[in-house]
Amino acid sequence: MNKNKAFAFRLAIFSLIRRRSRLLAALLGVALGAVVLFGLISLCRDLPRQFRDEFRAYGANLVFAGLGSARLDLNDLKKAKGLLPPNKLLGLTPLRYESVRNRLRPYVAVGVDFAQSQKTSPFWRVTGRWPNEPFEMLVGADIALNSDLKEGSFATIDGRNPNQERYAKDFRIVGTLATGGVEDGFLFMALADLEKMTGISGVADLAEASLTLGADELKTLAANVKATVPSVEARLVTRITDSETNALTKLTSLVYLVAVVILALTMICVATTMMTVVLERRKEIGLKKALGAENNRVAREFLVEGAIVGFVGGFLGSLGGVVFAQIVAYNVFGRVMTPRLYLIPLTMLVMVIVAVVASRSPVKKASGIEPALVLKGE
Amino acid sequence: MNHILEIDNVSKIYGQVVALRDLSLTVPQGQWLAIMGPSGSGKTTLMNIVGCLDSPTVGQVILDGLNLGVLSHAGLTAIRRESIGLIFQEFHLIPYLTALENVMVAQYYHSLVDENEALEALARVGLRERARHLPKQLSGGEQQRVCVARALINHPKIILADEPTGNLDETNELLVMDILRQLRDQGSTIIVVTHAQEVAAHADRVIVLEHGRLVQDRVGAKERVDNLETASLMAG
């Protein structure tokens, strides 16, 4: 019996290998389907991470403030920060707004933690460089456009603190900040420098945190902060979190829809090719039946050929899919993806199923072929 | 008497065309029968019915003691597999398989593949050296001999050949006739359709069809006359 199985396999392989053109057509269809399928599924598996990272560009999703009109105490902020899960916390920066002047013109200076705000606000585009020495600052793009506060120059910032004490300090402008939003009209300096300049420390107006958490988890977290540190108000930046979740779901379902369409197209391609193959091989089928082959045996042979096409096409396509997913990940999301190798056998399995299902109606056709009519002549 | 084939009042009607008309014929085991007749006289139709590839519209066929009329599709397939060897004018070799594999296909559907046995069959038709060649690498005569090897590989009781030499030159025709004679000598029943008198001359008995009727039934001039059972002729 084993010898017969080996021979059956030999028949199928030779029928595929020695009749190259058909094999290529069917293989190509399956392989292309597998490339796109593999690529899309890989991306889909990666999308949540990709998009969470991308959407983070829209800014922080949890904001802390003082209660009522009170300023935010940095010690309270520290306590609140202790309640945030450290592995989900991408960044947390206090923001302190002060009215200042330069050459009698009024400005708003914002004290931040530059290292953290790069994480909470990845959409900030800085030309020049970020401040990293004491008394360096960034100017908003609008200010840079409309005044002589420009990258590379020095500016004397002065003002009055709440105790009516005057202060003044020289800052070096090391970069221009452009966001397209209100930030373009502000001056940004390190909170520590702002504290030194004004002589008042330990307070901020706001703090922004960016966490990789969904809306529900953020809500729980905010409630927890309010309960534990009553002098701190914690709010969700809901609009952004919602749109993040929404867009993600939409995109994922779109990708799955495309995958289904691809599978359908592959199936049509294989079915058409198999139908052609059956018609081309009518004589051979008739002959086999004349030799005493039962219908289901002939049918099985075609299904095995279909399965082999699905198997090989699925494998080659998966390899192509690794490359395809990599290219898309790199060009669209700007990052390298770890290939998900476990998707290769999965894709192959799907392609085998697709090819076998697609072969069903051609196989039915083959079963219906009458040996007498076929062998009688042209 | 031991008749391998009994055909009783068989007619085959295709729409308006009566391909076989009330035909009766018995063939004893081990006979070499030639069927002649003009084109369209029903020779292939008769072969297809005997070969279990087609069924008669009316009448009864008993092959090796089995009434074909009561058999299912699968039953007829089984008889083709077990008892019949087919040789075609157009060879019908599978183009992507070698000579050897083409012979093995018949083993495969019959029972078990056995490469050595298949090689022996090819040796018997003088093609041992060409076993690994594809049909397109073989001449018409060689392809027909592969077809013969395939037909005999499962030791069928009856070999049906429809115009086996129609596409062959004289040398190959004689080669094929020689193999058929050997098979007949080993006890196989052989039915050959032919247009050629020279081919019919190899047979023990010749029948002639015309318009689906059996119009002549004569025992060949050859020496096997004595072995022949008197085959009844009941054509209308």
Ligand SMILES: Nc1ncnc2c1ncn2[C@@H]1O[C@H](COP(=O)(O)OP(=O)(O)OP(=O)(O)O)[C@@H](O)[C@H]1O
């Ligand atoms: N499937 C079919 N449908 C309709 N008519 C058919 C069919 N098969 C055969 N016939 C008709 O039956 C008659 C006998 O055909 P058959 O093929 O048996 O002739 P033949 O003796 O083999 O002729 P040839 O020597 O040309 O091969 C012909 O008139 C043919 O047209």
Ligand SMILES: [Mg+2]
């Ligand atoms: Mg004919």
